[in-house]
Amino acid sequence: MRVGDAIDAHVDRHLEERITELAGLCAIPSVSSEGGDLGSCACAVAATFARRGFDVQIFETAAQPVVYAEKGDGPRSILFYNHYDVQPAEPLELWTSPPFEPSRRDGALFARGAMDDKGEFVSRLAALDAFAATRQTNGLRIKALVEGAEEIGSPGLEPFVRDHAAMLSADACIWEAGGIDTEGRPRIDLGLRGMLYVELHCRTMKRDAHSGDAHALPNAAWRLLRAVASLKDENEHVLVSGFYDSVRPLSAGTKALVERIPPPDPSWAEGLGVRGFVAGREPDALAGAVFSPTCNIAGFTAGYGGPGSKTIIPSQATCKIDFRLVPDQEPDIVARQLRVHLDALGFDDVELAVIGRIFPAMTEPDAPIVKIAIDAAREAWRKEPVVVPMVGGSGPMAYFTGILKLPVVSVGCSFPGSRKHAPDEHVRIDDFAKGAKHVARILSAFATTPAVVSMED
Amino acid sequence: MRVGDAIDAHVDRHLEERITELAGLCAIPSVSSEGGDLGSCACAVAATFARRGFDVQIFETAAQPVVYAEKGDGPRSILFYNHYDVQPAEPLELWTSPPFEPSRRDGALFARGAMDDKGEFVSRLAALDAFAATRQTNGLRIKALVEGAEEIGSPGLEPFVRDHAAMLSADACIWEAGGIDTEGRPRIDLGLRGMLYVELHCRTMKRDAHSGDAHALPNAAWRLLRAVASLKDENEHVLVSGFYDSVRPLSAGTKALVERIPPPDPSWAEGLGVRGFVAGREPDALAGAVFSPTCNIAGFTAGYGGPGSKTIIPSQATCKIDFRLVPDQEPDIVARQLRVHLDALGFDDVELAVIGRIFPAMTEPDAPIVKIAIDAAREAWRKEPVVVPMVGGSGPMAYFTGILKLPVVSVGCSFPGSRKHAPDEHVRIDDFAKGAKHVARILSAFATTPAVVSMED
Numbered sequence: 001m002r003v004g005d006a007i008d009a010h011v012d013r014h015l016e017e018r019i020t021e022l023a024g025l026c027a028i029p030s031v032s033s034e035g036g037d038l039g040s041c042a043c044a045v046a047a048t049f050a051r052r053g054f055d056v057q058i059f060e061t062a063a064q065p066v067v068y069a070e071k072g073d074g075p076r077s078i079l080f081y082n083h084y085d086v087q088p089a090e091p092l093e094l095w096t097s098p099p100f101e102p103s104r105r106d107g108a109l110f111a112r113g114a115m116d117d118k119g120e121f122v123s124r125l126a127a128l129d130a131f132a133a134t135r136q137t138n139g140l141r142i143k144a145l146v147e148g149a150e151e152i153g154s155p156g157l158e159p160f161v162r163d164h165a166a167m168l169s170a171d172a173c174i175w176e177a178g179g180i181d182t183e184g185r186p187r188i189d190l191g192l193r194g195m196l197y198v199e200l201h202c203r204t205m206k207r208d209a210h211s212g213d214a215h216a217l218p219n220a221a222w223r224l225l226r227a228v229a230s231l232k233d234e235n236e237h238v239l240v241s242g243f244y245d246s247v248r249p250l251s252a253g254t255k256a257l258v259e260r261i262p263p264p265d266p267s268w269a270e271g272l273g274v275r276g277f278v279a280g281r282e283p284d285a286l287a288g289a290v291f292s293p294t295c296n297i298a299g300f301t302a303g304y305g306g307p308g309s310k311t312i313i314p315s316q317a318t319c320k321i322d323f324r325l326v327p328d329q330e331p332d333i334v335a336r337q338l339r340v341h342l343d344a345l346g347f348d349d350v351e352l353a354v355i356g357r358i359f360p361a362m363t364e365p366d367a368p369i370v371k372i373a374i375d376a377a378r379e380a381w382r383k384e385p386v387v388v389p390m391v392g393g394s395g396p397m398a399y400f401t402g403i404l405k406l407p408v409v410s411v412g413c414s415f416p417g418s419r420k421h422a423p424d425e426h427v428r429i430d431d432f433a434k435g436a437k438h439v440a441r442i443l444s445a446f447a448t449t450p451a452v453v454s455m456e457d
Numbered sequence: 458m459r460v461g462d463a464i465d466a467h468v469d470r471h472l473e474e475r476i477t478e479l480a481g482l483c484a485i486p487s488v489s490s491e492g493g494d495l496g497s498c499a500c501a502v503a504a505t506f507a508r509r510g511f512d513v514q515i516f517e518t519a520a521q522p523v524v525y526a527e528k529g530d531g532p533r534s535i536l537f538y539n540h541y542d543v544q545p546a547e548p549l550e551l552w553t554s555p556p557f558e559p560s561r562r563d564g565a566l567f568a569r570g571a572m573d574d575k576g577e578f579v580s581r582l583a584a585l586d587a588f589a590a591t592r593q594t595n596g597l598r599i600k601a602l603v604e605g606a607e608e609i610g611s612p613g614l615e616p617f618v619r620d621h622a623a624m625l626s627a628d629a630c631i632w633e634a635g636g637i638d639t640e641g642r643p644r645i646d647l648g649l650r651g652m653l654y655v656e657l658h659c660r661t662m663k664r665d666a667h668s669g670d671a672h673a674l675p676n677a678a679w680r681l682l683r684a685v686a687s688l689k690d691e692n693e694h695v696l697v698s699g700f701y702d703s704v705r706p707l708s709a710g711t712k713a714l715v716e717r718i719p720p721p722d723p724s725w726a727e728g729l730g731v732r733g734f735v736a737g738r739e740p741d742a743l744a745g746a747v748f749s750p751t752c753n754i755a756g757f758t759a760g761y762g763g764p765g766s767k768t769i770i771p772s773q774a775t776c777k778i779d780f781r782l783v784p785d786q787e788p789d790i791v792a793r794q795l796r797v798h799l800d801a802l803g804f805d806d807v808e809l810a811v812i813g814r815i816f817p818a819m820t821e822p823d824a825p826i827v828k829i830a831i832d833a834a835r836e837a838w839r840k841e842p843v844v845v846p847m848v849g850g851s852g853p854m855a856y857f858t859g860i861l862k863l864p865v866v867s868v869g870c871s872f873p874g875s876r877k878h879a880p881d882e883h884v885r886i887d888d889f890a891k892g893a894k895h896v897a898r899i900l901s902a903f904a905t906t907p908a909v910v911s912m913e914d
Contacts (some may be wrong), residue, residue: 160773172672197766206730211779212850214753215746221754222599229686273663277673284741289672298672298769303756309654311779312755320761322668322768393669419652
């Protein structure tokens with residue numbers, strides 16, 4: 001029997017047990033933003049590893065506990081990154097079945113976290129089981145980090161990774177989430193953009209004034225609007241001096257991958273009622289446009305926003321902006337450039353507060369784990385995979401690519417209709433199984449591929 | 458005994474009775490925006506006229522009832538405009554004594570409406586009494602319109618004035634409010650700016666999207682911000698084509714008055730914590746700047762305004778803007794120009810809703826009532842008056858200057874610390890008396906001045 005067939009048989013044979021295991025985790029309301037039942041969820045996660053013979057530790061951090069598990073030995077090691085916390089379930093009335101009472105129907109399991117990220121996590125447990133049952137290898141050291149604060153921005157994770165760099169060292173990392181696109185093609189993501197999230201605040205008077213004095217008294221909304229308008233031109237080009245200086249040119253390998261990414265399914269823009277993309281971009285230009293860092297107004301609030309009219313000159317205005325950054329932009333440097341930009345235009349009274357900073361992360365496509373993941377995807381999903389060098393969102397991946405110097409790939413078992421973060425979140429059982437088969441193949445191939453000797457000039 | 462002395466003696470002798478009459482009106486919570494006790498307040502106002510021998514009518518309108526009273530005859534007539542409705546009293550906890558339980562202390566009467574406009578109104582009743590007791594004239598026809606919806610924008614007043622133009626015809630009109638400045642100088646105001654209040658609304662998607670897609674999906678906040686930024690340059694010049702076309706050049710008389718207006722008391726800007734006026738205007742330029750129509754952002758609302766961060770692309774944005782207009786700008790024409798401006802710049806998807814329109818109004822300083830009001834002010838207040846051809850705010854004065862073709866002057870008994878619309882609103886008893894003496898002198902002089910024969914080419 002070929003290894004792949006043995007993997008498939010093992011996953012299928014134990015599928016019901018794994019769905020039961022997943023349902024058990026989903027019944028725990030581990031909502032990190034509400035300080036929910038995180039401790040007992042960490043213990044339940046630790047127990048899943050203990051049942052499989054892993055050494056398990058639970059580390060307290062500045063935020064929620066981190067579960068760390070390790071098993072096996074050999075010349076190579078691989079690190080899994082997942083999280084056991086979930087988004088809030090509200091609005092509850094939009095759920096067909098209660099979010100923390102997992103419900104199986106239509107070939108899927110419905111619950112908050114059934115996909116993000118407990119579904120991914122248990123699918124990987126299924127892969128670990130299949131790998132353990134079938135491997136014929138030189139040995140592989142499996143490491144798994146499962147944190148409890150991903151949905152609130154992973155506070156505490158950076159120092160944890162720094163303090164445990166030796167423990168977490170590996171040859172590659174498999175990221176928390178991934179899956180298939182609208183055509184059923186498996187996606188392999190290699191990067192996440194960074195982010196600088198700032199709040200700009202302007203105050204021109206101690207209190208709002210009557211707008212009959214608008215010819216005399218300074219309007220905070222107008223002032224902040226002008227400051228914000230200066231940040232970007234109509235072609236989405238950010239006008240902050242130095243902003244693009246450290247943008248890394250794309251490698252030939254990355255460029256070749258970008259060219260092969262299909263345009264987004266038209267149903268995406270149609271579903272949102274979008275008539276055109278920003279700066280007149282065509283659908284087939286969007287895969288490349290993700291390498292254009294963005295300057296996005298997430299909120300602008302000034303003066304009166306209720307019904308009807310109120311005739312005031314607003315004394316205060318606030319704008320929240322997120323910049324999505326690409327390698328090798330750094331959030332702290334962009335924040336300084338932004339301050340210099342505002343000062344140079346005379347907006348030194350506009351206060352700037354940094355309320356979020358994430359470094360961009362990208363794995364080059366020539367890393368051995370990438371080819372392994374592609375070959376395994378082709379076998380497990382029986383479709384040609386789409387490799388995406390960079391996706392638009394952000395996450396704490398840079399702690400792993402940066403501090404730990406790991407190549408990282410995102411693979412998984414979600415599909416575009418999984419309703420992550422939304423009511424009726426679910427995982428399709430068949431995807432769950434295929435995702436497990438994919439990951440088990442990656443482990444098997446990774447364990448048997450000759451170790452790459454690192455060479456430095 | 459000179460007429461002025463007789464007026465003063467009468468006002469002083471009956472002052473306590475008038476304060477009691479005022480307190481009676483202030484005890485009625487006639488808050489128009491809450492649909493409060495308007496009917497009984499209209500009746501109480503009608504009763505004040507009936508006690509004085511006026512013919513009184515109460516007219517139902519689309520909004521609150523209008524009280525109309527008339528007395529006397531002769532070759533000349535004068536119309537008073539006042540209102541019996543008041544602003545809401547909230548926040549109640551900031552009142553030293555309850556807003557609808559008039560309280561006398563520190564030489565003043567405290568209550569909601571004690572100044573605006575019941576205080577002004579009863580001060581005029583005191584003037585009517587003194588005029589009736591002392592006049593030696595050819596006769597004067599007194600007309601008084603007291604509406605009940607001024608604080609909610611006078612809906613229903615325009616058709617009422619149109620439908621009763623003959624009844625309301627007069628030689629001049631005395632406006633609802635006025636008073637003294639921080640130096641105790643009586644102010645005589647001759648005009649109010651008009652207003653166009655619009656709401657601009659932009660929608661780019663059916664719902665907010667994740668800001669990781671900001672390189673692709675259109676941001677409503679950015680789009681509306683650009684549309685609004687196009688309306689005005691940094692020198693306060695409105696860029697809407699045709700906006701200034703119908704601005705009437707100032708007459709020599711108006712210019713001369715503007716030059717004589719003292720700059721605002723420095724305590725005004727200091728109290729607001731204002732470091733500089735708009736467009737770098739100097740304090741002594743502000744009296745003239747009121748003739749520059751404004752484009753004021755009263756509110757801008759888009760996306761997330763709560764604490765911390767939310768990473769979204771806003772699908773909707775709303776901006777409320779009030780344009781203060783000067784003669785002979787018309788709100789409906791400006792609204793059309795604004796639509797053309799937006800369309801020409803490609804913002805045809807930005808919706809424009811007109812939610813308020815008021816015509817500007819201004820009386821030329823050569824109208825006989827102006828000189829009469831100046832001379833009377835000098836005598837009553839014993840200070841040189843300040844004549845202000847135009848103030849920054851707006852009101853329904855244009856129904857009287859426009860439809861009825863009346864010269865209108867604003868005189869009254871408030872002072873800058875009266876706290877109109879705010880907790881602890883009050884009228885100082887001494888100002889109340891001086892305001893009555895001022896108005897009684899105007900009536901006396903107006904009744905004895907030879908009628909001006911109107912000449913038309």
